[in-house]
Amino acid sequence: MSGETLQVYFLGTAGALPTTQRNPPCILVRHGSDTLLFDCGEGAQQQMMRSRCGFTVDAIFITHWHADHFLGIFGLVQTLSFNGRTDPLTIYGPEWVCEFVTILKTVARFNLKFPLESVELANGSWVRFDGYTVTAFSVNHGLPSLGYILEEDPRPGRFNREQAIACGVPPGPLFGRLQRGETVRIGTEDESRDVQPEQVMGQARPGRKIVYTGDTRAVHSRIMEIAHDADLLIHDATYDESEAGRGAEFYHATARQAGEAASALRARTLVLIHTSSRYTGADAHISDAKSAFSGPVIAPDDLDMIEVPFRD
Ligand SMILES: [Zn+2]
Ligand SMILES: [Zn+2]
Numbered sequence: 059m060s061g062e063t064l065q066v067y068f069l070g071t072a073g074a075l076p077t078t079q080r081n082p083p084c085i086l087v088r089h090g091s092d093t094l095l096f097d098c099g100e101g102a103q104q105q106m107m108r109s110r111c112g113f114t115v116d117a118i119f120i121t122h123w124h125a126d127h128f129l130g131i132f133g134l135v136q137t138l139s140f141n142g143r144t145d146p147l148t149i150y151g152p153e154w155v156c157e158f159v160t161i162l163k164t165v166a167r168f169n170l171k172f173p174l175e176s177v178e179l180a181n182g183s184w185v186r187f188d189g190y191t192v193t194a195f196s197v198n199h200g201l202p203s204l205g206y207i208l209e210e211d212p213r214p215g216r217f218n219r220e221q222a223i224a225c226g227v228p229p230g231p232l233f234g235r236l237q238r239g240e241t242v243r244i245g246t247e248d249e250s251r252d253v254q255p256e257q258v259m260g261q262a263r264p265g266r267k268i269v270y271t272g273d274t275r276a277v278h279s280r281i282m283e284i285a286h287d288a289d290l291l292i293h294d295a296t297y298d299e300s301e302a303g304r305g306a307e308f309y310h311a312t313a314r315q316a317g318e319a320a321s322a323l324r325a326r327t328l329v330l331i332h333t334s335s336r337y338t339g340a341d342a343h344i345s346d347a348k349s350a351f352s353g354p355v356i357a358p359d360d361l362d363m364i365e366v367p368f369r370d
Contacts, residue, residue: 102130121272197274210265291325317350
């Protein structure tokens with residue numbers, strides 16, 4: 059998995075209501091050959107076409123059961139079936155995900171050509187994929203709601219070729235075995251010794267990490283342990299600072315609160331999402347967030363893509 063691409067497509071960035079420029083929330087993450095959807099707002103299919111992401115979806119994670127976050131699933135599963143999908147598809151989500159999938163199957167008259175499954179997640183639940191894990195965390199949105207953390211496994215440290223030669227390992231296949239974490243034996247039958255991978259490999263390097271809060275009031279003080287040090291923190295930023303009162307009332311965050319969360323969690327880049335339809339631009343949101351966070355702040359338009367590089 060060490061060379062996998064990690065791309066985040068913002069298929070929908072609106073809050074609550076669509077606008078002519080923005081669709082309701084839908085984030086498509088491509089990790090290597092895997093495609094995961096985080097929320098699936100109305101119109102997701104057309105956004106998938108416009109972004110040229112295709113319809114190969116391996117799993118869907120829903121943050122909560124407000125309609126702006128799930129209405130796109132109805133059309134999407136019908137299309138997947140129409141296109142001949144036979145692989146199972148799992149929809150992960152908080153409490154009520156099983157009821158939702160039952161409704162979905164009922165609406166589809168149980169006529170889907172592939173198994174549609176549901177898995178309920180709670181705070182700390184995790185789902186394992188090849189080389190990375192998606193972990194759920196509780197947020198504060200007035201109903202059962204989850205955020206998600208996609209975190210890659212640590213990568214092995216760098217191989218120190220000079221050190222290996224100094225340890226007496228001849229260049230060749232033994233180098234590869236050490237890099238794969240195997241102990242190798244060198245020398246002759248009469249006089250042999252082992253070289254351990256730790257002698258020639260540097261410190262393990264952290265994998266990449268994306269945190270998506272979904273809709274929430276600021277919750278960073280509760281999720282410090284698991285959500286720190288993300289390459290991308292994608293945070294609810296429904297309101298600008300002039301409407302902080304509405305944010306608190308409706309269980310959303312302001313862009314400044316998103317900035318405070320990014321600072322507290324030591325995020326590398328902050329992404330503002332779920333912008334209320336009352337705003338025509340994101341300039342105020344960006345400057346509000348920057349007043350609390352010194353790192354890069356992005357307010358993506360629909361169909362923008364961010365590629366997350368390795369840290370070194
Ligand atoms: Zn919403
Ligand atoms: Zn909501």
